[in-house]
Amino acid sequence: MIVPSLSQNDIDLMRADTPGVNKLIHFNNAGTGLALAPVLDAVKKHLDLEATLGGYEAAHAASADYNSFYTSIAALIGSTPAEIAYVENATRAWDMAFYGIDFREGDRVITGRAEYVSNYVALLQMKRRKGIEIDLIDDDETGQIDTKALEAAITPKTRLIALTHIPTFSGLINPAEEVGAIAAKHKLLYLLDACQSAGQIPFNVNDIGCHMLSGTGRKYLRGPRGTGFLYVSDAVLDQIEPPFVDLQASEWLDENTYRLAPHAKRFETWERFVAGQIGLGVATSYAIGFGMERIGARICALGAQMRTELATLPGVSIHDKGQRKGGIVTFTVDGETPDTTKARLAKHQINVSTSQASSARIDLPLRDLDAVVRASLHAFNTEDEIELFVRTLASKAI
Numbered sequence: 001m002i003v004p005s006l007s008q009n010d011i012d013l014m015r016a017d018t019p020g021v022n023k024l025i026h027f028n029n030a031g032t033g034l035a036l037a038p039v040l041d042a043v044k045k046h047l048d049l050e051a052t053l054g055g056y057e058a059a060h061a062a063s064a065d066y067n068s069f070y071t072s073i074a075a076l077i078g079s080t081p082a083e084i085a086y087v088e089n090a091t092r093a094w095d096m097a098f099y100g101i102d103f104r105e106g107d108r109v110i111t112g113r114a115e116y117v118s119n120y121v122a123l124l125q126m127k128r129r130k131g132i133e134i135d136l137i138d139d140d141e142t143g144q145i146d147t148k149a150l151e152a153a154i155t156p157k158t159r160l161i162a163l164t165h166i167p168t169f170s171g172l173i174n175p176a177e178e179v180g181a182i183a184a185k186h187k188l189l190y191l192l193d194a195c196q197s198a199g200q201i202p203f204n205v206n207d208i209g210c211h212m213l214s215g216t217g218r219k220y221l222r223g224p225r226g227t228g229f230l231y232v233s234d235a236v237l238d239q240i241e242p243p244f245v246d247l248q249a250s251e252w253l254d255e256n257t258y259r260l261a262p263h264a265k266r267f268e269t270w271e272r273f274v275a276g277q278i279g280l281g282v283a284t285s286y287a288i289g290f291g292m293e294r295i296g297a298r299i300c301a302l303g304a305q306m307r308t309e310l311a312t313l314p315g316v317s318i319h320d321k322g323q324r325k326g327g328i329v330t331f332t333v334d335g336e337t338p339d340t341t342k343a344r345l346a347k348h349q350i351n352v353s354t355s356q357a358s359s360a361r362i363d364l365p366l367r368d369l370d371a372v373v374r375a376s377l378h379a380f381n382t383e384d385e386i387e388l389f390v391r392t393l394a395s396k397a398i
């Protein structure tokens, strides 16, 4: 199936809604997506409402906007709104699911080389605390998680598959659906870190077959910082005990009893950045309005264009792996550290980031890399911006 990409008109509209594009070239969307005017407006409007009405009163007055966060995220990932929890970032969202599993000594967790640093450290903590074992699955020859090796690693002690859909340090898109089919066949819990994929590529939790999924607001979804979400399927609700409960997550019935809130609400906390939640709802429905299929097609096409153009530069090595690649492009320049490359581009108002081995201990060192430059493209970026970036990169003298 050929997915139509965004039209020039769509791209012009997106750029008109992105004030920052007039001042810089933003290729750090895997860090934070460049702010969207409608999101900024919604956040500011709510902060003003809090100032004029009072915070609780403002939340009450804006309850429709506030609730549209749940319907928007549900529409994005194909769940029901009740299966969505608002969480302040993707790390805590993932934690609420992971630490909610009642691990016993000897339980095994399967994961891969794309796993996010904070997730992996949590696995190590659970190993120290409860004596779980980590089965780290290697890449296949294309660089994605080796699904055959993954299936072969399953034992009667396996409790969970924890996979990162798109790593923070590479263009790779992991085969989340294939892993889901294996999880279903062996009746295993499946937790997907969709922090970089939410807003970057289209996906659906029913097609993937994950039971839990975490995402952040500020990256490819272009929501406010300090916002995130967790999906927990109703099908596994009784297997995940929220590691913390409060008055939002539960109802206090009498001196000795409480009852957990229905559905994914039990993974929430009461106090939150209400303006941020509203903003993330707006950002998500903005993406849905253009269509995730089309946004994803454009981001992947821009990523491919950047790799093609970088490949023509002498002394530049591209480090993305995987059968399927998205809008994150990683590379190094001979004779220059990634930090120097980043600083040199910054002088020309071009934002890129770097990924360090200290955040990718089970990936970059294996490829003899201490660090890589990361240019992460979004649908509002243009072919011309890529060309200017490549020219700037090539002219080392400047």
Ligand SMILES: *Cc1c(COP(=O)(O)O)cnc(C)c1O
Binding pocket: 089, 090, 091, 092, 116, 164, 166, 167, 168, 193, 195, 196, 215, 216, 217, 228
């Ligand atoms: C950024 C990132 C996270 C953490 O997201 P926060 O919102 O900063 O907690 C988790 N996983 C991946 C793959 C990421 O890129």
